[in-house]
Structures are given as C-alpha cells and as structure tokens.
Amino acid sequence: MRLSTYNFLTSKAIKGVKVGFPLKLTIAKQDVVESEFNPTFIERLLPRLDWSGIRLAAEVAGLNDDIPAELPANVAENEELLKKLHHLLLEIDVLEGQLECPETGRVFPITDGIPNMLLNEDEV
C-alpha cells in the first residue's frame, strides 16, 4: 500500500465514527518501488491530501526531515519538495503493519501490502 492510499483511507464506515482520519499508522515492513516522477499529478493530488496525515506518514516511514510542518504556498515551483512528496506518497510501499481508527481504537491489519478494512456485522 502506498502512503497516498493511506492518506485517503478513513474508518468512517464504522457506526458512530465521525471523521475517521488520519488513521494511526504502524509500519512493520516497508519497501521502495520506484515510479516515474510526474509533478503535475502530485500537484493535482495535493489539495485532496490531508497534510497532518502526510506528516504522520513521513514520521512513521522515517522521512521526517523531508516534509515541512506546513505545506508551503508556492509548492508548484518547488520541484525538490514535489520529488520528496512523490517518493513518500507513491514510492514507499507498506507491506506489513496496521491502521488504527483515531476515534474507536479499532485496529485494521495490513498484510502482504493489503489493509483489511472488513467490518464485523455489529460495527456497521
């Protein structure tokens, strides 16, 4: 699972959960899968991404120094930052770990890179 996908996930499907993100991420095993850098794509994604979730992901993936505390205004001209975001969001591959609902503490395991978001009958 890429960290962009992590950023988009929510546990809102659980009954009673209001927002459901950012989920608390734990990584037990990660890999890097290189992919072509497309600055326009990253720019288009940015408004949809949650910056606190990006910061959380950077911290957990060990790339804290790459990502500023706040999204700079002129990010389109900042190729260096776009490249770092590309690497963090599209090239880090989470293989094993877990996601935790920020409101209920419900844990969703990640195995073979696949987060298991299935809910029990009494949770929906």
Place this chain on the structure above:
Amino acid sequence: MARRPEHLAPPEIFYNDDEAKKYSTNTRIIEIQIEMAERAYELLTLNEDEQCLILDIGCGSGLSGSVLEDNEHIWVGVDISKSMLDIAVERDVAGDLVLTDMGDGMPFRPGTFDGAISISALQWLCNADKSTHNPHKRLYKFFSTLFSCLTRTARAVFQFYPENADQIEMVTSQAMKAGFYGGLVVDYPNSTKAKKYFLVLMTGGTTPMPKALGSEEEEKRINYIKKRDMCREARGKPMKKSREWILAKKERRRRQGRDTRPDTKYTGRKRSGKF
C-alpha cells in the same frame, strides 16, 4: 441456463482460491474481462493528457486494473475476496489493494478519485447474503459513500449482470437517491451473446449520455475515436492500428497472460485486398 454465481454463495466464499486461480489462467475469462474493462474505460471519458487516480470496485485479480495501468493511470482496487486479491499480489499489479465489502461503504475521504470503474461486481450487491443484509440499504450506502469519495466532475462506470428489470430499477434508483445522475448504456441490445449493461454515473457537469454500441448512433462515436487518434499521434503515441501500436498491444496482452500470436514481418501490414 447455469445458475447465477450470486445465488450459490456469498462473494467472499464463492471467490475462493480455486475460483480466483481461473482469473489468472483461463484465457477466455481474461479476454472477456479485459474487453469489458476497456469499454468501461472508454465510457469514463477521462482527459487523455492527464494522469488520474481511479478506483476499481470489485477489482478481483486486477484484470480490469491492468487496463487502467495501460493508460498510465494510478489505481486503487477494493474487493471482498482475499483469494482474488492474493492473485493480484502474485500478478504484481501496479494498483493498491484494499480488502473491504462495498456494501459497507467505500472507506475513502471525500473528493479522492477522478473516476471509478467496476467490472462484473455490482450484481453481487443485489443479494442478501446475511440475515442483517438489506440490498436497498447496502446499495444506498455504497453509492452515497462512492459519490462522496469522487471529485465533482467524475464518472463511475459499472459493467454488471442484472438478473431482471427489477434489479436494474433497484440499482439505478439507489444511485440517483445518492446524488448521481446518468443511466444505463446497453451495448449490442439486439444480440443475446454480445449484449452488455453499463451503468454510467456522473457526479456533476452536464455531459450527454454516451451512445451504446451496436445501435444506429454508432457513426458519431467513430468520429470521436478518429479525433482521439489524431491527438494521440500528436503526443508521440503510436497511431491506432499502426505496426508500433499493434506490437505494443501484443506485448501488453502477453503480460496479461492472454493468447497472442507471435510477431512476424507481416504484423500490422496492410492486406492487399485480393487473395
């Protein structure tokens, strides 16, 4: 007529390891799924110059996703069957995979995806597999959370196998209730074999409904494809039906595991017309 798989068992049971294996080995299945995904992709009418983020609902082993990859988009697939997703991992698909039940709602934040496709999955939601399941409610939950996780100019295209007119009515009315507009495109409506149902949903804008294949409106579509080929050529992509295009397409087919004739010096040559 063979019984419908949705009547045999819930999807997470029906799509077990054995059934999942067919989706990576049976060339006939692969062929059909890819063809329908290509048509669904066409109905999405994405801006060809833009790399997009697409959701594949009931992505299975990633056959439909491979069509998105071929068009250089990034995709995320959701499916309820672990066995199907395991095959996708084995096939090393480029998309991200999430194990989830679409009837419980799409687990994504608002405005995430530029579009969605779904191939041969939606009919599964029309059944109640558990005593707590209510198909109307699950369809509504699905469509309303899908609506929310799409951008405001997105389309979602579903190829599905409705069992009867009531099911079509149930599915479309829940989609409209969730805020979508759009409707059904029936390709080759007069052929029992080739007939295919596509539910085309839109979140906004006022684009006209696409035309079905095999109906008299087809002429117009050909024009559109011609125009697209000209744009493609201008961007350095091989022209449709050219030798380069055919070779690239055959290479993709091989990667997808489909039957493909070997490349020869005759590949992509114009037939002379006489025999």
